Amino acid sequence: MAIHPREKRIILKYADEPGYTPDIDCYMRHGGYVMLKKAVGMDKQMICDEVKNSQLRGRGGAGFPAGVKWSFVDRKSGKPVYMVCNCDESEPGTFKDRQIVHKDPHQLIEGIMISCFATDCAKAFIYIREEMPKGAKILEQAIKEAKEKNFVGDDILGSGYSCDIVVHRGAAAYICGEETGLIESLEGKRANPRIKPPYFPAALGLYMCPTIVNNVETLCNVKHILEMGAEEYAKIGRPNNTGTRIWCVSGGVKRPGYYEVAGITLGELVYDICGGPKEGRTIKAIIPGGSSMKILKNGERFKGKDRDGNEYDWGIEDIPLDYDGIAAAGSMSGSGGMMVLDDSVEIPVALANLMAFYSHESCGQCTPCREGSLWLKKITTRMVHGEARPEDVDLLRSVADQIEGRTICAFGFAVAWPVQSYLDKFEDEFREFAQRHNHLGGDRTAAKELACNH
Amino acid sequence: MELKPETLAEIEEAIPKYPEKQSAVMPLLHAIQKDQGLLTNEAAEWVAGKLGMEAIQVLAVITFYPFFRQHRIGKRHIRVCRTLSCAMAGGAKVCDRVLSEFDTGLNEISPGGEVTVEFAECLASCGSAPVMLVDDDLHENLDEEKAKAICDQIKSEAVQA
Numbered sequence: 248m249a250i251h252p253r254e255k256r257i258i259l260k261y262a263d264e265p266g267y268t269p270d271i272d273c274y275m276r277h278g279g280y281v282m283l284k285k286a287v288g289m290d291k292q293m294i295c296d297e298v299k300n301s302q303l304r305g306r307g308g309a310g311f312p313a314g315v316k317w318s319f320v321d322r323k324s325g326k327p328v329y330m331v332c333n334c335d336e337s338e339p340g341t342f343k344d345r346q347i348v349h350k351d352p353h354q355l356i357e358g359i360m361i362s363c364f365a366t367d368c369a370k371a372f373i374y375i376r377e378e379m380p381k382g383a384k385i386l387e388q389a390i391k392e393a394k395e396k397n398f399v400g401d402d403i404l405g406s407g408y409s410c411d412i413v414v415h416r417g418a419a420a421y422i423c424g425e426e427t428g429l430i431e432s433l434e435g436k437r438a439n440p441r442i443k444p445p446y447f448p449a450a451l452g453l454y455m456c457p458t459i460v461n462n463v464e465t466l467c468n469v470k471h472i473l474e475m476g477a478e479e480y481a482k483i484g485r486p487n488n489t490g491t492r493i494w495c496v497s498g499g500v501k502r503p504g505y506y507e508v509a510g511i512t513l514g515e516l517v518y519d520i521c522g523g524p525k526e527g528r529t530i531k532a533i534i535p536g537g538s539s540m541k542i543l544k545n546g547e548r549f550k551g552k553d554r555d556g557n558e559y560d561w562g563i564e565d566i567p568l569d570y571d572g573i574a575a576a577g578s579m580s581g582s583g584g585m586m587v588l589d590d591s592v593e594i595p596v597a598l599a600n601l602m603a604f605y606s607h608e609s610c611g612q613c614t615p616c617r618e619g620s621l622w623l624k625k626i627t628t629r630m631v632h633g634e635a636r637p638e639d640v641d642l643l644r645s646v647a648d649q650i651e652g653r654t655i656c657a658f659g660f661a662v663a664w665p666v667q668s669y670l671d672k673f674e675d676e677f678r679e680f681a682q683r684h685n686h687l688g689g690d691r692t693a694a695k696e697l698a699c700n701h
Numbered sequence: 702m703e704l705k706p707e708t709l710a711e712i713e714e715a716i717p718k719y720p721e722k723q724s725a726v727m728p729l730l731h732a733i734q735k736d737q738g739l740l741t742n743e744a745a746e747w748v749a750g751k752l753g754m755e756a757i758q759v760l761a762v763i764t765f766y767p768f769f770r771q772h773r774i775g776k777r778h779i780r781v782c783r784t785l786s787c788a789m790a791g792g793a794k795v796c797d798r799v800l801s802e803f804d805t806g807l808n809e810i811s812p813g814g815e816v817t818v819e820f821a822e823c824l825a826s827c828g829s830a831p832v833m834l835v836d837d838d839l840h841e842n843l844d845e846e847k848a849k850a851i852c853d854q855i856k857s858e859a860v861q862a
Contacts, residue, residue, distance in 0.1 A: 337825065339823040342826050342827055376825070379825065416727065418768040420765065437762060498790075505828060597785060603783070604785075604823070607767075697788050698788070699820070
C-alpha cells in the first residue's frame with residue numbers, strides 16, 4: 248500500500264518498500280538483528296527500564312503500559328516465565344498485525360527475542376489466528392531462518408541465554424484474543440477466560456507459571472525503543488501516548504487502509520489521509536478502536552476537563568488520535584481498528600451485524616453473556632426482518648445493562664458497549680427504525696445485506 | 702484411523718514443542734483435519750490416546766472452535782467475511798453470487814461437490830473489504846464480477862483435476 252506523506256512510519260518503515268521481502272537476508276540488509284546483538288550484551292534490567300521509561304502502552308486493546316506489565320512478573324516463584332505474543336488479531340476493524348507478520352516477520356521475531364531476553368523468558372509462543380494461514384507459515388519459516396543464524400534457540404549469540412519460539416495456530420475463536428482465554432487455548436482446552444484475581448498472567452499464567460502476554464505491534468516497538476533510547480522514543484506523540492500507532496481504517500472513506508501516525512487528530516486521519524467520505528456521502532459516526540468500542544457521533548461536541556484542568560470542547564475531527572484523546576471523548580482507541588459509518592448506514596442494522604458477531608463469539612461460560620448476546624442478536628435481527636416490537640429498543644438496553652460488568656472477562660463490555668453507546672447517541676433513529684419495521688412486507692434487501700446474518 | 706506418513710511426522714514433530722503434551726491438541730487436530738477432511742469421534746479418541754487426555758476433553762476442544770469441523774465439506778472451502786466492514790462494502794452480494802455460481806446454499810456441499818461456502822467472522826482485512834478465503838488464499842476488494850471470475854477459476858481447476 249502507498250505510504251501517505253503524513254505518516255510517520257517506524258514499525259512499517261520497510262513493509263511496503265518495493266522489493267522488500269520477508270526473508271532474513273533482506274531484513275539484515277535493512278539493519279535487522281543489530282538490536283538483538285546489542286541487547287544480549289546489556290543488563291536485562293536496563294532493557295526493562297528503557298521500555299518502562301519509553302511509556303510504551305500495549306497496542307492490543309487495553310493500552311496498559313508494557314514496561315509496568317513486565318515488572319509485575321513473579322520472579323520469586325522459581326517457575327519458568329513464558330512469553331506469549333498475541334497475534335490473534337480478531338477485533339473487527341483491525342488488520343495491522345497482518346501487515347507485520349506477512350511483510351516483516353523478522354521484526355516481530357527480533358522484538359520477541361529482545362523482550363524474552365530482558366524478562367528472562369524460558370520459551371515464547373506466537374498465538375496466530377487460523378484466519379491467517381499464510382502468516383503462520385511465514386512465521387515458521389522466519390523462525391527457522393533465525394535459528395540458523397543463532398538469533399533464536401540455544402545459547403543465543405554466545406550469550407548463554409536460550410529461548411525457542413513456538414508458533415501456535417488458533418481455530419477462529421475471537422475469545423482467544425483475551426489473554427487468559429488465549430492461555431487456556433494454548434494449554435489445549437476450550438478458550439474460557441479465567442477470573443482475575445487470582446489468575447493474572449504475570450503470576451498464574453500458562454501452566455500456572457508467570458506469563459507475559461503482549462501484542463504483535465507492542466513487541467515490535469521494543470526493538471525501536473532500544474535503538475532510539477527511551478527518551479527519544481518518548482518524544483514521539485504526546486506524553487503517556489508515546490510512539491507511533493498503526494491505525495486501520497475501513498468503511499465509508501475514500502482511501503481505507505492502515506496508516507502509521509503520531510501526534511495527529513482523528514480528523515487529520517479520516518479527512519486528510521483517508522480522503523474523507525466517499526463521493527456524495529457524509530460521515531455519520533465513527534467506531535474508533537475496533538467494533539467493541541463506543542461509537543462517536545459526527546456533529547456531537549466532546550467536552551470536559553483534561554488532567555491539567557484545562558477545558559476542551561471538540562468536534563469529532565478535533566479529537567487527538569491517541570489513547571487519552573479518544574478516552575477523553577468517551578470511547579477507547581482499543582486495537583486501532585477504526586470503522587467509519589457514512590449516512591448510508593442505518594445504525595440499528597450495523598448493530599444487528601455486530602450482535603450476530605458477538606453472539607457467535609461468546610465463549611458461553613457466563614450466563615449473562617451467553618444468553619444476553621443471543622437475545623441482543625435475536626432482537627436486532629427481528630427488527631431488521633420487519634418484526635420489531637414496541638418494547639424492543641428498551642429491551643436492548645435492559646439486556647446490555649445486565650451483561651456489562653457481570654462476566655468473568657471483558658467480553659461482557661465488548662458486547663454491551665456497542666448497544667449502550669448506539670442507543671445513547673442514536674436513540675431516536677432506533678425508535679423510528681423500530682416503528683418503520685414493525686410489519687412484514689416492503690423491500691428489506693439493503694438492511695438484510697448489511698446485517699449479513701442469513 | 703489411517704493417517705498419511707507426512708501427517709504422522711507432523712504430529713510427532715508438534716508434541717515435543719510444548720512443555721505439556723495437552724498443548725499439542727490443536728496442532729494435532731489441524732493436522733488430522735487436513736488429512737481426513739473432518740474430525741470424527743475416532744480422531745478424538747486417537748488424539749486423546751496420543752496426548753494422555755480423555756476423549757471428551759478432545760471433543761470439547763473440537764466443538765469449541767469454529768474452524769474445527771465434524772462434517773465433510775466440498776473440495777474447496779470458501780469463507781466469505783460477514784462482519785461489519787465487509788458487510789458495508791457488499792460482502793453479502795459477493796456471497797450470494799458465489800452461492801448462485803455453484804447452485805448451492807450456505808454451509809452445504811455444492812451439487813458437484815466442488816465447494817462448501819460459509820460465512821466467516823472478521824478475517825482481519827477490513828481495509829480491502831469485502832474479502833473471502835478460498836482454502837488458504839485471501840481474495841480482497843471483491844465485487845460480484847471478481848467473485849464470478851474466482852468461481853470460474855475454481856470450476857476450471859475442478860475439471861482439470
